[in-house]
Amino acid sequence: MSSQDEFALIHSLNYKKQSKHFQNKLGVVKGIGDDAAVVNIHSGSQLVMTCDTMVETIHFNAYTMLDEDVGYKALASNLSDIAAMGAIPKYALISLSIPKHYSTFRLRKMYKGLYKCANQFDIAVIGGDTTKSPKHLNISVTLIGEVESNQALLRSNAKVNDLVFTTGYLGCSAAGLDYLLAAKQKQLILDQIPTNFRPLVQEHRRPTPQIKAGRILLQSKRCHSLNDISDGLSSEASEICEASSVGILLEEVKLPIHPQLKEYSHLIGKSAIDLILYGGEDYQLLGTASKTNVIELQRRFQQQGIPFFIIGEVVTQKGVHMKDSYGNIKKIHKKGYNHFN
DSSP states (O other): OOSOOHHHHHHHHHTTSSOHHHHHHTTEEEOBTBSSOEEOOOTTEEEEEEEEEEEBTTTBOTTTOOHHHHHHHHHHHHHHHHHTTTOEEEEEEEEEEEOTTOOHHHHHHHHHHHHHHHHHTTOEEEEEEEEEOSSSOEEEEEEEEEEETTOOOOSTTOOTTOEEEESSOOSHHHHHHHHHHHHTOTTOOGGGSOGGGHHHHHHHHSOOOOHHHHHHHHHHTOOOEEEEOSSOHHHHHHHHHHHHTOEEEEEGGGSOOOHHHHHHHHHHTOOHHHHHHHOOOOOOEEEEEOHHHHHHHHHHHHHHTOOOEEEEEEESSSEEEEEOTTSOEEEEOOOSOOTTO
16 A cells, blocks of 8 residues: 555545435434444434444455455445345445455445445445554445334344245346456456356445335335345345244245356356355345235335345244255255355
8 A cells, every 4th residue: 555644545445435414314414534424313313333344355355356346345235234224325434444455446436446335325434443454455334324213123033934035136146256356367257257147246345235025014014024145045034033933934936046046056066056045145135024014015016116026935944954856855054155264
């Protein structure tokens, strides 16, 4: 990194990225430039807060992500947690640990991606921290959102006989990552990737947090439980089961398979279903609702042009199981991504 002090670096990464008018609209009284940020919040609301960290060599490297993608995804993954509560994201604080070999030019590209995501979803970037790192880049985002008092959607309210749904295709991010790792080419741009596999790579590099879907589910008052799919369907379904003291029975034939995922999995000889169950980083929403209410939710999602797939039901038998196309039922183990395995 070029030699400049911390405050000069913060200034260069954030200057003129968001106008004072834009931040004032979001209730920001004091943003970057003081010991702490100050914001106004509305009465009748609760704050929703989350924090996620992306670590070089663990979450990304030069073979899998461009610098702009790192910034975009660092914020997008946090937005997905807010979406899973049915909340509205508002404010972000960004902490960077920077190794010596990272240039200011690369950091600016990263912040270009981060602000693209922030401005797309009306997030005010209001502060953070910068430190030195001995070897690898770490970027940590704290996100603060707002939700109507006592209305936040939780994992712990699934009820037996609920239907289980997801808000989009799963497994595409894992397939995109597999493609990038197999390509073994640093800083691979999208134009260098075969057209039919670009959607898979984009799902990995720039996932779309389902903020709008989360708000539809909260405002409908028809959703019982909700979780975001960051570590794979098997893992997130297990979390709902554990939190709600129920079981989930998935139906293999109902799991939606994106055409590009089907093509790619066939090409590499891997199971598309395994990528869906265990791949992770889809950042779609997984939820449950009563059978009657699911019909109404499906109608609302269709009106908004958002995918909505019914993939199973909530049952009394604990844990996650899946019925195959022959009617056989097998236990699905919690094998999504785990940092400590």
